[in-house]
Amino acid sequence: MGYFTNEGGYTSVCDIAVTALCMIVALLLFISNVHKNKSFWLMLGMVIFIWSAAAGSLVYQIFMANKQLDYSILVASRLVNHTSLSAVQLLYVLYLREPLWMSTSGYKRFVLSISAVAAAPIIIDIIGMIAGFGFRVKDESVITSFSIYPFSFTAFVAIIFYLIIKYRNRIIRQVFWSLFFVNLISLIVSAVQGIHRQSSFTTLAYFMPVLGLLFTFHSNPYDSETGAANDIYFSKELASCIEKNTGLYMISCYISGFNSRMRSMPQLKSEFYRFFKQNVKRGILYRFPNGRLVLTLKKKRYRNSEETISAILDDFYKSYELIGLDYKIVVAETTPELRTPEEYIKLIEQIESSMSYNKTRRVTDSDISDLKDSLYILSELQDISRRQDFSDERVLVYCQPVFNLATGKYDTAEALMRLKLPDTGLVFPDKFIPIAEKHDLIHQLSMIILNKTCITIRELMSEGYYLNRISVNFSTLDIRQDTFCFEVQDIIERSGIPYGKIAVEITESRSELEFNRMKKKVTELQGLGIKFYLDDFGTGYSNFERIMEIPFDIIKFDRSMLVESVKNDSSKFMVSTFASMFNDLNYSVLFEGVEDERDERHCVDMHARYLQGYKYSKPIPIEDLRNFLSKQAG
Structure with missing residues (x-):
């Protein structure tokens, strides 16, 4: 079936494209997410409801275009579309709780707000159909006196803007600007559509913020729990610095039981957020699977890098006094002696293995020499095993x-x-x-x-x-x-x-x-x-x-x-x-x-x-x- 355009200027191309994209996204979500946690199901729920909204819109517009004014089908498809879009609004705010580290009280308040925003159009629409002032079929024609949904979408985006601005210090700037501009563009699309009395791009306007979440938290390097980047991207940054001969400081901190306790100790999460807000803005934080965090700082950005590193360490020691988790800190910087990211990772691991807990070590020439010896011994051992x-x-x-x-x-x-x-x-x-x-x-x-x-x-x-x-x-x-x-x-x-x-x-x-x-x-x-x-x-x-x-x-x-x-x-x-x-x-x-x-x-x-x-x-x-x-x- 080809796409169609009705008398109101509606074109089916956008809804057809959105339904296809939703199916692709759902398939990729299932394939790429091994651990299907709460965030995964919320994302999948949003994708399914957007698909449902697009399908409802298509059914409604097909019957309108063919002059088949079956009231029950029109009402049902309209309600499916509107209810699905309202569900997307609610799930979107539920999804944001983890990356924004929202407190229980604040979280409940925003859930109630978005629930009211999401439910109001459906309730008003149903009342309008019953009372005769809203959507209805009369004399073989469809009458829609007004639509509250543009106002609902505007209120939804306004709440999202408020949330990401209010909690902007809890997320890294790349994530903040991603969410901000995606929602801004979706609002502009919705506004332009309203000016031209169009409805073709409604589901697309809702789909864009969801795609923003998808690429920000499911297909990018940033860990929503800590705001840290994936360790793979540490290697990429380090390789780039080595290639360009750009000086880079690395503060590696191994915290015993960090991964499990981050989820079970509210005090740790709160203190980590405070430390993150105060210090991580100075560089990029990376999270490794074994409980190691590495903060990188580019030398050229700091006139007195030693003071900066000392201030970060002093702030960490204050956090340690409150939390008490055992740690090992290694401070390193790029050097001509080491030419690959893997060598720096091995250097940190080697120094950590010889350290006692609750100590800080700065990398010395002797450490680098020991690493070179270890790498040479490893290459010989591999050759012995191979032969x-x-x-x-x-x-x-x-x-x-x-x-x-x-x-x-x-x-x-x-x-x-x-x-x-x-x-x-x-x-x-x-x-x-x-x-x-x-x-x-x-x-x-x-x-x-x-x-x-x-x-x-x-x-x-x-x-x-x-x-x-x-x-x-x-x-x-x-x-x-x-x-x-x-x-x-x-x-x-x-x-x-x-x-x-x-x-x-x-x-x-x-x-x-x-x-x-x-x-x-x-x-x-x-x-x-x-x-x-x-x-x-x-x-x-x-x-x-x-x-x-x-x-x-x-x-x-x-x-x-x-x-x-x-x-x-x-x-x-x-x-x-x-x-x-x-x-x-x-x-x-x-x-x-x-x-x-x-x-x-x-x-x-x-x-x-x-x-x-x-x-x-x-x-x-x-x-x-x-x-x-x-x-x-x-």
Whole structure:
């Protein structure tokens, strides 16, 4: 069906276009919004009611154009159109509550106002039809004495203007001007239509403010809860500054539990609004998914940037005294040393990881140097993982001999990991293991260490050295691998050594899922003769019920337990009782961190079977283990 024009100058083109656009918008809303929250349903409701209004207008005008003056259809289509437009007015104000942070009392007042504005035309229209002074059909013609809807739309836009002007300090200026001009243009369209005694663009005039909301809050970078931009746009701003060599300050603030508490703590929201109003106007605030907020300030806008940053920080500290949520603040600025947004994000994350809560750090040259080292180590780890070479020369096996109190000899050791990289030389575990675990690169390293350890054990055995076993550390990330047991078995088999020459060191898992997975794999590998050590007993978390469920061979007491035991008799009794209990249950006890003869005596008194620490040897290349082992007789 083509578009049509009636005698009153109405053209169907606009309503047809609006109905089509509404269907497209509704479809895109469903596709693009994974989390269908209250704002989503309010937006969808407005789109549906605008579609309904446009459809009602089309039906009404079609019957008018064809001179089919069926009174019931005309009244019904007219009421559908008018009721739908009134519903759009109400939903629009309901939608604005969240982005404008309206209080409950103020919100209810405006809802009542807009409800009156929305309901009045419908009530007057119905009364007019009944009383005979409004819309009616008489002598085969339609009589419309007057229409209150232009006044209703004007009142609606006036309320919207009042709201966005009243609460303008609660939204960033880009959002304010977007809402202001979209509503202004829709009012102009409605006014021009009225001057020309037209009705073709009524639904379009209502649709324009809704489109403004759609693009402002559903398809733009701004988060309606905080007024902050999406973190994706932080990268874009930073990339632009780097490209143009424009100086940029970044104040990153990680707040523990910010995302959840922003919704559950009214005081936090109120204080955040105050801080936002006072400080965010100076730059752009970005919100990251993990609770980090980053405020950017362009250097060229501030004569004394240090004073500005100090003022912002001082204001934040005042807010902290009221709210009390733990935070970590990092202050950085663009530098020629870093050339990508990703490097700045990693810099902030790296500094945060080494900070304690409620501290502020300014980025130093040393921090940037550490980041460069970390990025280099990461690139090497990625290359090691990609190559899948169990003989990779960059991964070194060190070990620390373990003294057996029962035999008075060194017959076991713990394998330790080191990296030797072309640009940095020897790299210790505290530098690369956190990076490897964070980027899921630890598993290949663990398998390389296991393979090289097995090869060394085979060589020592062939040379006649007596070696009970060497333990290899595996992380929870290793245990998660579905192929973990197969890989361990395959490497040991290919090396040609007995399974009992290898021990697996693991730490206790907190989660039930991880515990069950660990238990299953320990049982499977123990069936082959592989020994298992529980590492770091006494640190953080220990569940005796779970320890009893997994048949460990050796319990390794962390050095912290040894340090605690020498404080007083009560502490010594406690640690000694633990060790005695494990001995009675046929677990062997190994104390780590033995540094001198005093430590050794304490460990012997506390039922130790094995001792490990600097008293006996620092970590050494595994090839040097020969210096501690005894040759087998004959």
